[in-house]
Amino acid sequence: MENPDNTISADEIALYDRQIRLWGVKAQEKIRTANILLVTLKALGNEIAKNLVLAGIGSLTIIDHALVSDEDLGAQFFISTEHIGNNRAEAAAPQIQQMNPRVKLHVDTSDVSSMQPEFFIDFDVIICTDLPFTMFATINAACRLANKPCYAAGTYGFYGYIFSDLITHDFVIEREKSNISVHSQTKETPTRTIISVATKKENGKAVEMVTKRETYSPFLLANTSPLPEEFTRVPRKRRQVSPLLTCLRALWEFQREHGHYPTFSRADLETFTRIANERHLELKLDPSTLTSEFLRSFLQNLGSELSPVAAFLGGNLAQDVINVLSGREQPLQNFLLFDGEKSVSPIYSLHPFFSTENGS
Numbered sequence: 479m480e481n482p483d484n485t486i487s488a489d490e491i492a493l494y495d496r497q498i499r500l501w502g503v504k505a506q507e508k509i510r511t512a513n514i515l516l517v518t519l520k521a522l523g524n525e526i527a528k529n530l531v532l533a534g535i536g537s538l539t540i541i542d543h544a545l546v547s548d549e550d551l552g553a554q555f556f557i558s559t560e561h562i563g564n565n566r567a568e569a570a571a572p573q574i575q576q577m578n579p580r581v582k583l584h585v586d587t588s589d590v591s592s593m594q595p596e597f598f599i600d601f602d603v604i605i606c607t608d609l610p611f612t613m614f615a616t617i618n619a620a621c622r623l624a625n626k627p628c629y630a631a632g633t634y635g636f637y638g639y640i641f642s643d644l645i646t647h648d649f650v651i652e653r654e655k656s657n658i659s660v661h662s663q664t665k666e667t668p669t670r671t672i673i674s675v676a677t678k679k680e681n682g683k684a685v686e687m688v689t690k691r692e693t694y695s696p697f698l699l700a701n702t703s704p705l706p707e708e709f710t711r712v713p714r715k716r717r718q719v720s721p722l723l724t725c726l727r728a729l730w731e732f733q734r735e736h737g738h739y740p741t742f743s744r745a746d747l748e749t750f751t752r753i754a755n756e757r758h759l760e761l762k763l764d765p766s767t768l769t770s771e772f773l774r775s776f777l778q779n780l781g782s783e784l785s786p787v788a789a790f791l792g793g794n795l796a797q798d799v800i801n802v803l804s805g806r807e808q809p810l811q812n813f814l815l816f817d818g819e820k821s822v823s824p825i826y827s828l829h830p831f832f833s834t835e836n837g838s
Contacts, residue, residue, distance in 0.1 A: 486510060494534050505804030512803050513537040515601040517590050519567050521553035521783040522607045522633050525792020527574050533800055537582040542567040543589040553783035595620035603799055605629045611730035618643055618697045627802060630697060631795050635779025636818035637722055638791045642798065642810045643694045648673060649805050655684040669693050669811055669827060692811055695829045700812060701727060703828040710762040720824050721768045722815045724761060725776045728754035739780045775819065787818050
């Protein structure tokens with residue numbers, strides 16, 4: 479039963495007991511009023527929807543105009559063969575709702591590309607999955623106009639990524655007060671600033687509450703930004719940078735130019751390889767780390783969905799959204815890559831101001 483004063487009820491405290499122990503009642507109250515938009519419901523969208531609904535968000539709107547096909551049945555668990563030919567979001571909605579009847583679930587069968595910028599204003603967080611580069615860049619721009627945090631994520635077989643643009647985001651870190659003084663208006667990193675510091679007594683101990691602010695870059699700028707110098711200055715560090723970053727940039731450039739994924743035609747392979755080599759050098763990475771074997775593996779994985787990869791990325795993205803809503807913990811800044819072949823998930827902070835740092 480809903481509380482008219484919008485505070486969390488005793489029933490909800492019992493239902494969400496485990497997570498309330500993790501992030502507190504105040505954080506759960508923020509989560510339970512959140513209005514989230516999820517764009518596209520494929521395998522990755524399934525995982526994100528599941529995690530957010532179970533966390534007890536207030537409302538989830540899913541927009542997806544696509545119909546269920548045979549290809550959707552491999553890694554998606556909300557639909558089955560009986561749904562083939564039906565709208566993907568409508569087919570999955572009953573199962574999603576069943577996971578947590580308290581969440582208000584809305585389905586929109588429109589094509590998100592037809593939506594005006596005003597459409598995004600009413601949402602607290604926008605999550606876009608498995609969209610073409612240009613489509614997400616357009617949505618990202620609309621979200622920035624509306625001052626709304628936005629995520630993009632996608633999977634390509636064993637590979638995938640999460641990108642976050644929270645514009646600016648404040649969060650509070652609570653920790654036991656140390657002997658080292660922390661001062662407000664101190665820049666911790668090029669993207670993170672300490673806004674304020676407060677102290678309170680808790681169980682006889684001095685607890686420090688540090689409010690920090692992260693600043694983000696839009697997708698278009700992040701995608702053309704250099705790596706921070708810490709990754710390019712030392713040869714050993716350069717060799718450790720995942721070639722997946724290069725391949726994603728090459729893929730998105732190929733998509734923009736040709737309107738589709740690269741095929742295994744000679745012309746497409748030559749074009750994709752050329753673009754990848756150019757982007758790799760642009761990132762100041764060691765040419766030896768972009769091998770023909772990795773390029774081949776990446777291309778072979780395009781267009782496929784794997785449940786474990788979707789589960790990993792969907793769980794991480796949903797958890798970051800929860801952190802952002804609750805205003806606790808350090809959020810993702812700003813590109814997480816996942817290489818399922820090596821089981822690694824490096825995070826790179828990509829911003830145009832690193833061009834100055836690198837002397838470009």
